[in-house]
Amino acid sequence: MRQKAFQIIGVIGVIISVVIFIKNPSFLTPDKLLVFLVFVFMIFKQAIEMLKRFLPFVAILLVYESFRGIADGLNSRVEYMWMPAVDRLLFGGTLPTTTLQNWWWMGQTNWYDFLFYLPYMLHFVLPIALAVYVWKRIPSKYWQLVLSYVLVSFIGFFVFLGFPAAPPWMASDLGYIEPIHRISSDVWWSLGVKDFPSFYNEISPNPVAAVPSLHAAYATLFALFITYLFKSKWRFISWIYPALIYIGTVYLGEHYFIDELLGAMLAIAVFYATPHIAKILQHAAKKLQNMYRLRTPNKQRMGYFVLF
Numbered sequence: 040m041r042q043k044a045f046q047i048i049g050v051i052g053v054i055i056s057v058v059i060f061i062k063n064p065s066f067l068t069p070d071k072l073l074v075f076l077v078f079v080f081m082i083f084k085q086a087i088e089m090l091k092r093f094l095p096f097v098a099i100l101l102v103y104e105s106f107r108g109i110a111d112g113l114n115s116r117v118e119y120m121w122m123p124a125v126d127r128l129l130f131g132g133t134l135p136t137t138t139l140q141n142w143w144w145m146g147q148t149n150w151y152d153f154l155f156y157l158p159y160m161l162h163f164v165l166p167i168a169l170a171v172y173v174w175k176r177i178p179s180k181y182w183q184l185v186l187s188y189v190l191v192s193f194i195g196f197f198v199f200l201g202f203p204a205a206p207p208w209m210a211s212d213l214g215y216i217e218p219i220h221r222i223s224s225d226v227w228w229s230l231g232v233k234d235f236p237s238f239y240n241e242i243s244p245n246p247v248a249a250v251p252s253l254h255a256a257y258a259t260l261f262a263l264f265i266t267y268l269f270k271s272k273w274r275f276i277s278w279i280y281p282a283l284i285y286i287g288t289v290y291l292g293e294h295y296f297i298d299e300l301l302g303a304m305l306a307i308a309v310f311y312a313t314p315h316i317a318k319i320l321q322h323a324a325k326k327l328q329n330m331y332r333l334r335t336p337n338k339q340r341m342g343y344f345v346l347f
Contacts (some may be wrong), residue, residue: 050082063231069311076171076253092174092181097167099189100280106337119215122295130298136207136219139290148225155287156226158280162254165280166262166274177268184264186320187313191306195248208292222291243275252294258284263310268277 056075073094074318126134143151166188174181211219258281265277281303288294 049078049086051165052078052081076167094275095262099192107344116203118202118250119210119213122204122250122297123210123216125209126295134207134216134219135296136289136292137217139286140220140222143290144220144222149230152222152226152291153229155283155290156223158258158283159223159254159291159293161280162257166257169261169264173268181269183313183317186317187260187264188226188257190309190313190316191253191260191299194305194309195251195253198251199248202250203247204251204298205247206293206298207259207295209246211292219292221293223293225290249294250298250301251305252298252302254284254288254290254294255281255299256306259303259306260310263306267310326327 053075056078077090116215123134130138143149170181170184170188170298205213205215207216207219208221210216234311262277262281265274283298285296285303289296
């Protein structure tokens, strides 16, 4: 009877969550996704098991988001010119953002603006969705996936801390580069959000966290893991997602091309380094476990938890 009640609560929770999102669209942040997943897994009587696996992952992402919000306050020396200079060097003296907006931006939102912005909104959704799948279907690779995203996030944070970098729209607003339109504002205006800057600051409190692009890094990791974990020839379709991120964030005025390139390179480096780091952590955990067993009487021993 109690299980049936929890299943009913899960169904009601899922319906309410979907209705709220449809009526008031917003960024799907890790905390919102965790609540939604709790309701979903309540339906299948697996909420407690899901929390045991995902609470550490989501908690780490939330800690990262909190740290990211204070990074710009710890270093006020914001870089405005290096990124556009590199982009101009790579693209014959022209900013790719300017080129793409000259081609595609018509002064009002078009269908492809939403096409480019949708992957931007899925920044946390697809990695967490992949983590759910891997947890259920390929559990031996779950913590490798989690560790990869955690490493990318915190490496990004330390770079943001040491090298605050302005995105194209901000550099344009302050007169450092030619006029760039922040198309994201128009996309959200079309969705009913009239004060996009205030709305964006609430969910992304650090506007100078542009280098490296973690949107590019997360999307690249997603496609790398899909390609690595699955054997179907269709797995390469997953690269459409990072491709849309690479092009879309530059077109929308959110990132320079060099931001995207560095984000993708970070993801590739972490992807190949993570198995080795996992082995090192495993070895260290076993050594600590053995030391603990030698020094602690049986009656005083407590359980331990090994991630990998």
